[in-house]
Amino acid sequence: QQQVKQSPQSLIVQKGGISIINCAYENTAFDYFPWYQQFPGKGPALLIAIRPDVSEKKEGRFTISFNKSAKQFSLHIMDSQPGDSATYFCAASSRGSQGNLIFGKGTKLSVKP
Amino acid sequence: GAVVSQHPSRVICKSGTSVKIECRSLDFQATTMFWYRQFPKQSLMLMATSNEGSKATYEQGVEKDKFLINHASLTLSTLTVTSAHPEDSSFYICSAMPFSNTGELFFGEGSRLTVL
Numbered sequence: 001q002q003q004v005k006q007s008p009q010s011l012i013v014q015k016g017g018i019s020i021i022n023c024a025y026e027n028t029a030f031d032y033f034p035w036y037q038q039f040p041g042k043g044p045a046l047l048i049a050i051r052p053d054v055s056e057k058k059e060g061r062f063t064i065s066f067n068k069s070a071k072q073f074s075l076h077i078m079d080s081q082p083g084d085s086a087t088y089f090c091a092a093s094s095r096g097s098q099g100n101l102i103f104g105k106g107t108k109l110s111v112k113p
Numbered sequence: 114g115a116v117v118s119q120h121p122s123r124v125i126c127k128s129g130t131s132v133k134i135e136c137r138s139l140d141f142q143a144t145t146m147f148w149y150r151q152f153p154k155q156s157l158m159l160m161a162t163s164n165e166g167s168k169a170t171y172e173q174g175v176e177k178d179k180f181l182i183n184h185a186s187l188t189l190s191t192l193t194v195t196s197a198h199p200e201d202s203s204f205y206i207c208s209a210m211p212f213s214n215t216g217e218l219f220f221g222e223g224s225r226l227t228v229l
Binding site for chain 1: 117119145147154155156157159162204206208210215216217218219220221222223225
C-alpha cells in the first residue's frame with residue numbers, strides 16, 4: 001500500500017514533443033505528490049508538486065495532472081528539449097509521515113534533437 | 114529555493130576504514146533530515162530519518178551500527194559508514210525538511226562512495 005508505481009521505465013521523445021510519465025498510488029492518506037528531476041551524478045531536484053485539492057498544476061513547460069478518484073498523477077513536459085533528458089521520479093507522502101517520501105522507480109527520459 | 118549542501122561529493126576509501134558524509138541546510142533550519150542510498154539506475158532507498166537531538170530511525174534492513182547518523186544541530190546531519198566494505202559503495206543522498214513542514218524536501222547533491 002506504500003508503493004508508488006511509475007511508468008514507463010524509459011521514454012524517448014523527439015525535440016518539441018510531449019513527454020508523459022504516469023504514477024499510481026494506493027495509500028489514500030498521501031496528500032503531497034512531487035516530481036523530481038535527477039541528472040547523472042547529481043541529487044534529485046524538485047520540479048513541481050501538487051496536493052489533492054487541485055486537479056492540475058502548471059509551471060512553465062511542466063504540468064502535473066492529478067486524478068484523485070483513480071489515484072493517479074502524471075507529469076507532462078511540453079515542447080521537450082534535449083536538456084530535459086534526465087531521470088524523473090514521482091513521489092508521495094502524507095502529513096503523518098514526517099515528510100517521508102515514497103518514490104517511484106524512475107523514468108529515464110531521452111529527448112532526441 | 115532552499116539549499117542543501119553535501120560533502121564530500123566523492124570519496125574513495127580502503128576497505129575497513131570509516132567515512133563521514135556531511136549534510137547541511139544552508140539557508141534554513143531543518144526539523145528532519147533523511148538519508149538515502151541509490152544504486153545505479155535505481156530509485157532512492159530511504160535508509161534512515163533523523164531528527165535534531167534524538168536518535169535516528171532506521172528503515173528495516175539498514176544496520177544502525179554500520180551507518181551511524183548524528184543530527185547534532187538544526188542545520189547539520191552526518192552519516193558515518195563504519196568499517197566500509199566494497200558492497201557499501203554507492204551514491205548516498207540526504208534531504209532536509211524546513212520547519213514550515215509543507216512536505217517539501219530539499220536534496221543534497223549526493224556523495225559517491227567507492228570502497229576499494
